[in-house]
Amino acid sequence: MRSFIQEIRSRVTGIPIQAWVLGFLVAAAIERLVGDTIAVPLGLGTVPRLFGVRHMVKSPLLIPNTIVYLLVIYFVPISVMAWLTRPLIKRLPSRLSMPLLLVALYGAIHVWGGLDEYRILVLQFIFISILLTVSLNLVNGYMGEFSCASGGFMAVGAYVASVLTVWGFVHDDVFGPPVLPPALGPFAFPIALIVGGLGSALAALLVAIPSFRTRGDYLAVISLAVTFIVKSTFENLEVIGGPRGFMNQPRWASLPVVFVWTLVGVWMMRNYVSSILGKGATGIRDDETAAEVMTVNTRRIKVVTFMLSAFWTGIAGGLFAHVMGYINPATFGIMKTAECFAMLYMGGLNSITGSIVGAVFYQFMAEALRPLGIVKWMTIPVIVFAFMLRRPWGLISFREFGFLRKEVGRAPASD
Amino acid sequence: MTLTGFFRYFASALQWGSFYALIAIGYSMVYGVLMLYNFAHGDIFMAGSYIGLFLCGALLAISAGGLISMPAWLILILTIVGAMIGTSIVGVLVERLAYKPLRNAPRASAAVTGMMLGLLMETANLWGLGAERRNFPSLIETTVYNIGGVSITNTKIMVVGVALAVMYILHLFVHRTKVGLAMRGCAYDFPIVPLMGVPMDFIASATFVLGSSAAAIAGVLFCISYPVLEPYMGMLIGWKAFIAAILGGRGSIIGAVFGGYLLGFIEIFVAAIFPSTLRDLIAYSIALLILTFRPLGFFGEPYSAQLRL
Numbered sequence: 001m002r003s004f005i006q007e008i009r010s011r012v013t014g015i016p017i018q019a020w021v022l023g024f025l026v027a028a029a030i031e032r033l034v035g036d037t038i039a040v041p042l043g044l045g046t047v048p049r050l051f052g053v054r055h056m057v058k059s060p061l062l063i064p065n066t067i068v069y070l071l072v073i074y075f076v077p078i079s080v081m082a083w084l085t086r087p088l089i090k091r092l093p094s095r096l097s098m099p100l101l102l103v104a105l106y107g108a109i110h111v112w113g114g115l116d117e118y119r120i121l122v123l124q125f126i127f128i129s130i131l132l133t134v135s136l137n138l139v140n141g142y143m144g145e146f147s148c149a150s151g152g153f154m155a156v157g158a159y160v161a162s163v164l165t166v167w168g169f170v171h172d173d174v175f176g177p178p179v180l181p182p183a184l185g186p187f188a189f190p191i192a193l194i195v196g197g198l199g200s201a202l203a204a205l206l207v208a209i210p211s212f213r214t215r216g217d218y219l220a221v222i223s224l225a226v227t228f229i230v231k232s233t234f235e236n237l238e239v240i241g242g243p244r245g246f247m248n249q250p251r252w253a254s255l256p257v258v259f260v261w262t263l264v265g266v267w268m269m270r271n272y273v274s275s276i277l278g279k280g281a282t283g284i285r286d287d288e289t290a291a292e293v294m295t296v297n298t299r300r301i302k303v304v305t306f307m308l309s310a311f312w313t314g315i316a317g318g319l320f321a322h323v324m325g326y327i328n329p330a331t332f333g334i335m336k337t338a339e340c341f342a343m344l345y346m347g348g349l350n351s352i353t354g355s356i357v358g359a360v361f362y363q364f365m366a367e368a369l370r371p372l373g374i375v376k377w378m379t380i381p382v383i384v385f386a387f388m389l390r391r392p393w394g395l396i397s398f399r400e401f402g403f404l405r406k407e408v409g410r411a412p413a414s415d
Numbered sequence: 416m417t418l419t420g421f422f423r424y425f426a427s428a429l430q431w432g433s434f435y436a437l438i439a440i441g442y443s444m445v446y447g448v449l450m451l452y453n454f455a456h457g458d459i460f461m462a463g464s465y466i467g468l469f470l471c472g473a474l475l476a477i478s479a480g481g482l483i484s485m486p487a488w489l490i491l492i493l494t495i496v497g498a499m500i501g502t503s504i505v506g507v508l509v510e511r512l513a514y515k516p517l518r519n520a521p522r523a524s525a526a527v528t529g530m531m532l533g534l535l536m537e538t539a540n541l542w543g544l545g546a547e548r549r550n551f552p553s554l555i556e557t558t559v560y561n562i563g564g565v566s567i568t569n570t571k572i573m574v575v576g577v578a579l580a581v582m583y584i585l586h587l588f589v590h591r592t593k594v595g596l597a598m599r600g601c602a603y604d605f606p607i608v609p610l611m612g613v614p615m616d617f618i619a620s621a622t623f624v625l626g627s628s629a630a631a632i633a634g635v636l637f638c639i640s641y642p643v644l645e646p647y648m649g650m651l652i653g654w655k656a657f658i659a660a661i662l663g664g665r666g667s668i669i670g671a672v673f674g675g676y677l678l679g680f681i682e683i684f685v686a687a688i689f690p691s692t693l694r695d696l697i698a699y700s701i702a703l704l705i706l707t708f709r710p711l712g713f714f715g716e717p718y719s720a721q722l723r724l
Binding site for chain 1: 446452513516517520521523524526527528530531532534535537538539541542650654657658661662665692693695696699700702703706707710711712715
């Protein structure tokens with residue numbers, strides 16, 4: 001048995017990620033084409049929307065049928081495609097491998113999500129969570145602080161971006177008729193998001209400046225207080241709806257938009273953690289005093305890391321607002337922060353890969369278990385709990401998959 | 416604000432400060448001994464209230480059924496003692512399930528398991544008992560004393576008195592007994608103390624028993640003063656008490672008491688002077704300012720310990 005598993009492992013680990021994604025693309029295409037014809041005879045009704053997890057949760061009798069469906073639609077095409085394309089991808093010049101991955105990834109989610117609105121919504125949430133988790137990882141993982149302010153920063157980004165877009169492009173009771181021509185919308189949306197992110201980065205100064213003198217538990221409370229302050233501020237601003245919330249945001253955060261923003265964010269933060277500043281942040285985590293002795297400018301690094309992290313959290317908030325079309329202060333409370341923690345620590349600290357895995361896994365689980373109703377909130381803690389007990393350091397920590405690794409520190413070859 | 420108004424708010428602040436202080440003690444003790452945040456502590460407080468509610472209901476039913484007739488004060492004492500025992504069991508279970516397996520893991524992971532266990536407790540309560548608010552039976556009749564124009568209810572006096580007594584007993588326990596000595600040893604040097612033959616598991620459990628008992632007392636007292644229970648009551652008060660514990664200084668019992676009363680005073684007086692919707696905003700801004708200028712809280716000791724990450 002063990003040798004069998006090892007055999008499988010050795011075959012699987014050699015396959016580059018591009019091949020898997022291509023396989024998934026093909027599988028999604030097959031599902032779009034023949035999904036219904038396979039699902040109906042199996043008694044599943046229509047194509048299962050989230051890999052059949054909902055079917056399995058709702059009626060356990062359908063589990064074998066769902067597994068058959070998954071094998072036929074996903075497992076076989078993915079493995080065959082991965083196996084077939086592996087030699088081709090290995091021969092590909094390395095500068096083409098990243099574009100290929102991105103194109104294949106977008107193609108895959110486009111085809112897979114194209115089936116219905118719900119899948120698109122799930123994908124949007126997954127990407128937003130990836131941004132949230134990776135940006136939290138900058139502070140809590142790479143810099144070793146314990147910031148509980150994700151919810152607060154997200155709220156700042158969401159509200160600032162929403163106010164800008166609603167003021168500019170929507171007929172609103174408070175802000176009056178739109179002041180900008182609708183044709184500018186696609187150009188103004190990124191600007192609104194960035195302004196939201198900058199607002200969030202400014203709010204991060206509230207946490208960053210106290211962090212010069214303290215860390216750990218006290219900083220946790222400072223960030224917690226910032227979350228409460230932000231939430232309470234928005235609750236008291238009657239102009240933007242107060243506790244009732246703020247609505248009518250244009251739904252501009254479509255799947256490609258969210259995808260591109262996530263990509264840019266992850267790319268930027270990946271580069272940051274392997275930059276000199278990022279290495280300084282790791283130095284602060286390991287030993288702040290020693291880092292300072294080694295001429296690391298800890299204050300500058302703290303400010304930059306906190307602000308960068310909050311910036312992307314704010315962007316995630318802005319995207320969230322324009323996916324939902326409605327936000328209220330209660331959305332961004334302690335629960336949001338707890339979710340971010342679950343995604344981050346389950347996925348693994350100090351690893352962009354880990355954060356992505358954690359975010360995808362958690363969000364997918366949260367959506368798939370939705371038919372359970374309130375029991376969902378008993379199941380999710382138990383699952384996260386089991387993972388944490390089994391792997392206290394998270395699923396993937398302190399290492400990266402190849403495609404996210406950045407080659408650094410290689411001196412140019414001297415001739 | 417008139418003088419009588421001031422004293423009325425003062426009494427409320429003392430009462431709320433007592434709740435915060437009793438819960439903050441639990442955070443602080445666990446922190447001091449095990450160096451971790453017990454993020455499930457707010458829900459332990461919630462469990463204490465519910466255990467108190469059911470126990471009190473049962474005792475009242477027994478008493479009314481004529482089986483054994485008990486006076487109200489006896490029921491109250493039995494309720495508090497029973498809630499302490501029940502909540503201690505919950506607390507020790509939380510420690511054994513969520514924290515003990517992760518004692519050598521990153522502290523943040525333990526924080527996440529604690530948080531998840533807390534969420535599980537809240538949802539289990541919501542699922543098992545329903546979302547409706549429950550009323551705590553009134554055990555003691557409210558008498559209003561009028562002292563120089565300031566009216567103070569007997570519940571307020573009782574809450575503050577019991578809270579202060581409990582704090583004093585805890586202080587004595589930590590400073591006069593052998594277990595307390597071991598606890599202080601752990602707070603002083605966590606890795607060395609087990610090497611000296613101190614049973615770490617027992618000390619950890621004892622810490623949770625003490626913290627949970629304090630939370631149970633806070634829970635029953637809270638229910639007597641504000642007789643409405645709901646599943647999410649632990650979350651809000653728990654997080655506030657956590658802030659109070661850190662304001663006072665990490666891992667210090669006196670600090671936790673001080674922080675609890677400080678938070679109580681800030682909240683009540685802010686609500687008295689400003690519109691009540693601004694209460695959280697101003698209260699937390701003050702907390703933020705305090706921590707900005709006193710980064711170690713009021714009674715915290717400077718430390719060089721790193722996060723165990």
